[in-house]
Amino acid sequence: MTKRSVVLSLVIAGGLVSPLAQATNGYFAIGYGQKSVGMGGVGIALPQDAMAAASNPAGMVWVGDRVDLGLEWFRPDRSSDIVDNGVPGVNGHYDGNATRDFFIPEFGYNHMVDDRMSLGVAVFGNGGMNSDYSTNPFGVYAQMGGVSNPGAAGVNLAQLFVSPTWSMKLNPSNSIGVSLNLAYQQFSAKGLYAFGQISNNPSALTNNGTDYSTGYGARIGWTGKVTDAVTLGATYQTRTIMGKLNNYSGLFAGQGEFDIPANYGVGLAVKVTPATTIAADVERIQYGGVASVSNPLVFPPTGPATMLGGGQGSGFGWQDMNVFKLGVAHAYSSTLTVRAGWNHNNQQIPTSQTFFNILAPGVVQDHATLGATWKLPNKGELTVAYMHAFSKTVSGSGSIPAGFGGGNANIRLSEDQLGISYGW
Numbered sequence: 001m002t003k004r005s006v007v008l009s010l011v012i013a014g015g016l017v018s019p020l021a022q023a024t025n026g027y028f029a030i031g032y033g034q035k036s037v038g039m040g041g042v043g044i045a046l047p048q049d050a051m052a053a054a055s056n057p058a059g060m061v062w063v064g065d066r067v068d069l070g071l072e073w074f075r076p077d078r079s080s081d082i083v084d085n086g087v088p089g090v091n092g093h094y095d096g097n098a099t100r101d102f103f104i105p106e107f108g109y110n111h112m113v114d115d116r117m118s119l120g121v122a123v124f125g126n127g128g129m130n131s132d133y134s135t136n137p138f139g140v141y142a143q144m145g146g147v148s149n150p151g152a153a154g155v156n157l158a159q160l161f162v163s164p165t166w167s168m169k170l171n172p173s174n175s176i177g178v179s180l181n182l183a184y185q186q187f188s189a190k191g192l193y194a195f196g197q198i199s200n201n202p203s204a205l206t207n208n209g210t211d212y213s214t215g216y217g218a219r220i221g222w223t224g225k226v227t228d229a230v231t232l233g234a235t236y237q238t239r240t241i242m243g244k245l246n247n248y249s250g251l252f253a254g255q256g257e258f259d260i261p262a263n264y265g266v267g268l269a270v271k272v273t274p275a276t277t278i279a280a281d282v283e284r285i286q287y288g289g290v291a292s293v294s295n296p297l298v299f300p301p302t303g304p305a306t307m308l309g310g311g312q313g314s315g316f317g318w319q320d321m322n323v324f325k326l327g328v329a330h331a332y333s334s335t336l337t338v339r340a341g342w343n344h345n346n347q348q349i350p351t352s353q354t355f356f357n358i359l360a361p362g363v364v365q366d367h368a369t370l371g372a373t374w375k376l377p378n379k380g381e382l383t384v385a386y387m388h389a390f391s392k393t394v395s396g397s398g399s400i401p402a403g404f405g406g407g408n409a410n411i412r413l414s415e416d417q418l419g420i421s422y423g424w
Helices: 003-013 034-038 057-062 139-144 193-198
Strands: 066-083 092-095 102-112 117-133 153-171 174-190 211-225 230-237 263-273 276-285 321-331 336-345 366-375 381-395 408-423
Touching (some): 034 336, 034 366, 034 408, 057 117, 057 153, 057 174, 057 211, 057 230, 066 117
Antiparallel strands (some): 066 102, 102 117, 117 153, 153 174, 211 230, 230 263, 276 321, 336 366, 366 381
């Protein structure tokens, strides 16, 4: 069986075949597992369930034997405005919400081999991005280029991980862990005919259905209990090397390359009272290391290499992102734990790059979260979590090239997410 077949079989077995989209910290989720989400996404130093592998594999050995199943309902609200453009019919407000509701499953399993070692797996949506404009913001340009009916515009990106995980206690206070990340992504784009003039392969630019690729990477981690009340953690995820999206080799740099960025972080958890824990994580996502994400829009291209699809082809201009997470959990009673959190990132989309990011307006910076877990009589746990990403607008500054009429694109996003999980 090929590597691709193995990955796809695991994805299907995990139930992750439904469409999904995320756009929170760029296009990464704020956290994995509903306990983590309810605390602003913290998890590097605070493993709470079998989804811990997605944040720090070293935490799995501390959660014991357990299974967790969850589902999130994700609802983004995205729009764009084009202003001061010199091409008649382009200026205006564009609503990107023709598709609004997305459902994101998750699954975690952990088995204690003995009192020092565990084996497990986490299956989760790593990230994604969706925009769906019934009125095409680039439609007038396409018509000027001879496309009579460019149709709707938008993109859909979904990335899923299946992460087999090994974790071991080095001593009563320290553990390490390793996850093999088997990744699957799917992508589609529509209505981008306006950019055919700067693509090195216009036939592989847009409206080629859904393409997919598979790939692999790894995550390593450490967790250490400094005292009975203080725990530290650190983790690093390699760049995930993905196969090319050949149907869109005229869109993404490197003839369809779209790897998943490396990221790393550190965490702290403090048990301030027997009932209350405060945790914080700092994470860095290296969007700048993936050319198709980080290369700026170049117009006019300086040569074939800087055309869409070229080795130094235009991308979305995203910069590296720093993420700060803070959460609190309080055991209100023996059967009820309540949570709250905050998640903040720096803005990764420069004001000069908003035009192409009409397609990928992942601009939200601040997220507030709430959550709770009820222990049931059968010793299972029911957990819910809610996230609101506050509306953020990035206004362009010289963002539309003169060849497209000049002016600016202003892009906006807000989000709501509600999740539920059951663990035992």
